[in-house]
Structure formats: structure tokens, C-alpha cells
Amino acid sequence: MTSAYNGAITGRFSMAARIQEIDAARFERDGFVVARQLVDAGQRAALASAVEQSLTPLSGPVEFEADLGYPGAPRDRSAAGGNTPRRLLSAYSRGAAFRTWQTDERLGVRLRSLLGGRQPMLSQSHHNCIMTKYPGYSSATHWHQDIRYWSFDRAELISTWLALGAEFEANGALSVIPGSHRLELDRGRFDADLSLRMDLKENQKLVDRAVIVELEPGDVLFFQCRLFHAAGTNRTAEVKLSLVSTYHADDNHPIPGTRSAQYPAVALPS
Numbered sequence: 080m081t082s083a084y085n086g087a088i089t090g091r092f093s094m095a096a097r098i099q100e101i102d103a104a105r106f107e108r109d110g111f112v113v114a115r116q117l118v119d120a121g122q123r124a125a126l127a128s129a130v131e132q133s134l135t136p137l138s139g140p141v142e143f144e145a146d147l148g149y150p151g152a153p154r155d156r157s158a159a160g161g162n163t164p165r166r167l168l169s170a171y172s173r174g175a176a177f178r179t180w181q182t183d184e185r186l187g188v189r190l191r192s193l194l195g196g197r198q199p200m201l202s203q204s205h206h207n208c209i210m211t212k213y214p215g216y217s218s219a220t221h222w223h224q225d226i227r228y229w230s231f232d233r234a235e236l237i238s239t240w241l242a243l244g245a246e247f248e249a250n251g252a253l254s255v256i257p258g259s260h261r262l263e264l265d266r267g268r269f270d271a272d273l274s275l276r277m278d279l280k281e282n283q284k285l286v287d288r289a290v291i292v293e294l295e296p297g298d299v300l301f302f303q304c305r306l307f308h309a310a311g312t313n314r315t316a317e318v319k320l321s322l323v324s325t326y327h328a329d330d331n332h333p334i335p336g337t338r339s340a341q342y343p344a345v346a347l348p349s
């Protein structure tokens with residue numbers, strides 16, 4: 080190998096390491112970071128086709144919009160649009176395309192860096208889903224932290240949100256409050272469902288700092304489980320599809336007997 084070739088390789092490695100360092104610092108400060116164009120058109124097409132197989136015919140396990148009763152959702156399963164899915168659950172068990180993506184080395188390397196060098200593990204118990212947002216019957220999701228229903232040694236989990244199509248305000252893209260993963264709020268700031276109470280001025284002030292995370296197809300949002308986020312309904316004519324997975328370090332264990340410990344975690348190559 081020539082020294083010029085060696086130099087080019089070393090340069091590329093140190094550039095990648097530098098980008099990871101910058102991303103880790105941003106993630107620490109803001110609670111989220113976006114990796115642009117991580118998934119190319121070929122892999123997106125394979126994933127989109129696997130999603131289609133799960134949608135037609137609709138195969139379970141599925142969470143329906145009507146089950147949650149969020150604003151905009153059909154009243155119940157027998158109402159018009161009552162069979163609109165919100166999440167296709169257990170993505171990892173649905174086929175090779177999902178498994179390949181959820182354990183992709185490019186995710187592993189980034190997650191290891193964001194987890195302070197620890198081994199990343201995929202949780203099969205949380206998220207691990209294809210999020211669908213349909214025109215007409217999709218709901219809005221109030222401001223919340225994902226950790227609200229999860230039980231681990233430490234609140235240090237990271238979710239990845241892969242956009243299969245473009246995501247923007249009108250089709251219900253996520254909004255986030257930068258830096259909110261570091262807040263310690265009193266229980267009184269939350270409602271019964273652990274969403275932020277919007278009748279409180281101090282919560283409105285917090286939400287005023289929100290930004291919309293616009294994504295292009297193939298972009299991946301990484302966000303911390305304490306980051307406050309929300310989303311609107313889909314007001315366009317096309318369904319929005321995203322693949323959402325949650326990871327934790329191998330020394331951050333689910334509490335035995337809780338839903339978080341329901342399925343075994345999967346180690347990622349990194």
C-alpha cells in the first residue's frame with residue numbers, strides 16, 4: 080500500500096471519528112441528532128415493500144389509532160376509519176428487511192458513540208415498530224417523553240426514526256424541544272397520561288422552544304428517551320411511514336417483571 084493511499088484511509092477514518100464526536104456533543108446538548116441520507120433508495124424500496132406486505136393484508140400485532148383515542152383518532156374500532164393502524168408492532172420479527180436495518184452496523188457505530196462507547200442493544204419490547212400516519216384518521220400526539228412507560232436501570236435509551244418518505248409539518252412530522260431531555264419537571268406538570276399539561280403557562284413557554292424535525296427519505300433521527308416530542312395529524316393525501324427502534328447499552332437492564340423485560344434484547348455489530 081502506498082503512503083498516499085494509507086494517508087487517504089487514515090484521513091477518512093479520522094473524518095468519520097470527528098463527525099461522530101460532533102454528533103455525540105450535539106446529542107448530549109440537544110437530546111437528538113439527525114443522520115442525513117443514511118439509507119439509500121435500494122434499501123428503502125426493500126423496506127417499503129416489506130411494510131406493504133405487513134399492511135396488505137394487515138398482519139398483527141397492530142396498535143390501532145382508535146385504541147389510543149388521541150385527538151383526531153376514530154372514536155372506536157367500529158367507527159369510520161376505526162381499522163386505521165398506528166403502529167405495526169414487533170418489526171424485528173416481521174422479516175429480514177427490518178432485522179437487517181435494525182441491526183445495521185451504521186446504526187451500531189453511531190449508537191455506540193452516543194452511548195459513551197457501550198455495546199448497543201436493540202429492545203424488542205419498545206417501539207420496534209413501523210409507525211404509520213394515514214390521511215383522514217391519524218391522530219396528534221401530545222408532548223411527552225418516551226421513557227414514561229419504560230422501566231430500565233437508567234433512563235438512557237435512544238430511539239432511531241427512519242423516514243421512508245419525506246416528513247414535514249403537514250404530514251405529521253415530529254417536533255422536539257431541544258435540550259428538554261435534561262429537564263427535571265415536577266409531577267404536577269404532567270396529566271394522567273404523563274403528557275405535558277397545556278393549561279399551564281410554564282409548559283406553554285417550554286413548548287414555544289420546539290422545532291419541527293423535517294426529514295427527507297433515508298434520513299434517521301436519533302433521540303433520547305427523555306426528550307419531549309409531539310406530532311400533528313397527517314393533513315396530506317399520502318400515508319407517512321417511518322421505522323422506529325429503541326436501543327440501550329448492554330449494562331442498562333430492563334427491570335425484571337416489567338413490560339420492558341418482556342422480550343430479549345439483540346446485540347448490534349458496532
Ligand SMILES: O=C(O)CCC(=O)C(=O)O
Nearest residue numbers: 218219220225308309310
Ligand atoms: O407520530 C406521532 O404521532 C408521534 C409518535 C411518538 O411520539 C411516539 O411513538 O413516541
